[in-house]
Amino acid sequence: MQAPGPDALPNSPTSRRLPNWLLLLLAFLMANVLALSVALFRSHQGPAPLADIPMRDHHGRTMTFRDFHGQWVIAYFGYTHCPDACPLGLGQLTGELQKLGKDAARVQVLFISVDPDRDSVQHLAEYLPYFDPNFLGIRIPEPQLAQVAKEFGVTYLRSGKGKDYTIDHTVNFYLIDPQGHLKTNFQLPLPDGTLKRYLAS
Amino acid sequence: MTKTLASSLILLMLTGSAAIARPAAPIAIHGAWIREAPPGATALAAYLVIENRSSKDDRLLKASCDVAEKTSIHQTSMDGGMMRMREVTRLLIPAHGSVAFKPGGNHVMLENPKRPLRAGAKVPMTFTFQHAGTLRVVVPVEHRAE
Numbered sequence: 001m002q003a004p005g006p007d008a009l010p011n012s013p014t015s016r017r018l019p020n021w022l023l024l025l026l027a028f029l030m031a032n033v034l035a036l037s038v039a040l041f042r043s044h045q046g047p048a049p050l051a052d053i054p055m056r057d058h059h060g061r062t063m064t065f066r067d068f069h070g071q072w073v074i075a076y077f078g079y080t081h082c083p084d085a086c087p088l089g090l091g092q093l094t095g096e097l098q099k100l101g102k103d104a105a106r107v108q109v110l111f112i113s114v115d116p117d118r119d120s121v122q123h124l125a126e127y128l129p130y131f132d133p134n135f136l137g138i139r140i141p142e143p144q145l146a147q148v149a150k151e152f153g154v155t156y157l158r159s160g161k162g163k164d165y166t167i168d169h170t171v172n173f174y175l176i177d178p179q180g181h182l183k184t185n186f187q188l189p190l191p192d193g194t195l196k197r198y199l200a201s
Numbered sequence: 202m203t204k205t206l207a208s209s210l211i212l213l214m215l216t217g218s219a220a221i222a223r224p225a226a227p228i229a230i231h232g233a234w235i236r237e238a239p240p241g242a243t244a245l246a247a248y249l250v251i252e253n254r255s256s257k258d259d260r261l262l263k264a265s266c267d268v269a270e271k272t273s274i275h276q277t278s279m280d281g282g283m284m285r286m287r288e289v290t291r292l293l294i295p296a297h298g299s300v301a302f303k304p305g306g307n308h309v310m311l312e313n314p315k316r317p318l319r320a321g322a323k324v325p326m327t328f329t330f331q332h333a334g335t336l337r338v339v340v341p342v343e344h345r346a347e
Contacts (some may be wrong), residue, residue, distance in 0.1 A: 081242065
């Protein structure tokens, strides 16, 4: 077969070629439709671009959010040196999961440390099982942690100097559906039956 | 008559001395407890209610605890889902009023305990007030999901 030479174009049926301005217009319209559909898809699905950020659980396993697809996830951002909000929140969450009965097995709780400097994997392994042996401590180093926090809308700020600093942080719980999309966020205590309804939706 | 007078005097002396021995405390501390810390945690929180029974405003100047390396008083506030925690000095305890330290709110922070504080332990704590002076309280360590 003969390769099309430089004269291939003039030999094509020019009468059926669309004018350049129309091609441009079509391209412009298609780009708009594409952008719009992506926007609609995103707003419908909620953000799920967290999937590929590497992290380690308190057993030392390397994973990503993608590894939790197929189950519900409740994520909380805190730190083990927190005297009040974190032990309170995790204790309340334990009670909330007990109320779920056997549905609790469908939920994986992730405690994502906002203090990767002090919260080593070993430290998280000591801390989390106190609340529930199935809770997982997650360590994400910076700058990926900041990226994850931004995706969730979580803020965390160090306060104080030296090794005994504290961290102001968002105290919401984040519910991620089995497709990996952020479904909602909440604080505890919730009215009875709320979490069960979320999981049924 | 003499007998009655004598017994009245004795009674008066007794009640009088009782009053001197136990003056109405201007400040009272109720319901104090320390949250048992999970293994590896280095900061614990103590919760309590401080009641000022006097007609004069008072201020909590200091909280101390021999078991902890550092003891400080913290006030928390919520700001759009974010919990902010700040050390506070000279916390006002209003006259005929009370200030509650409770989970998710104010707390006394005990840092780097010198021994593990498990549920059931009793921890002596001292609170110093501007007017009422020093108050010693023995605070139990408890495991509570609140």
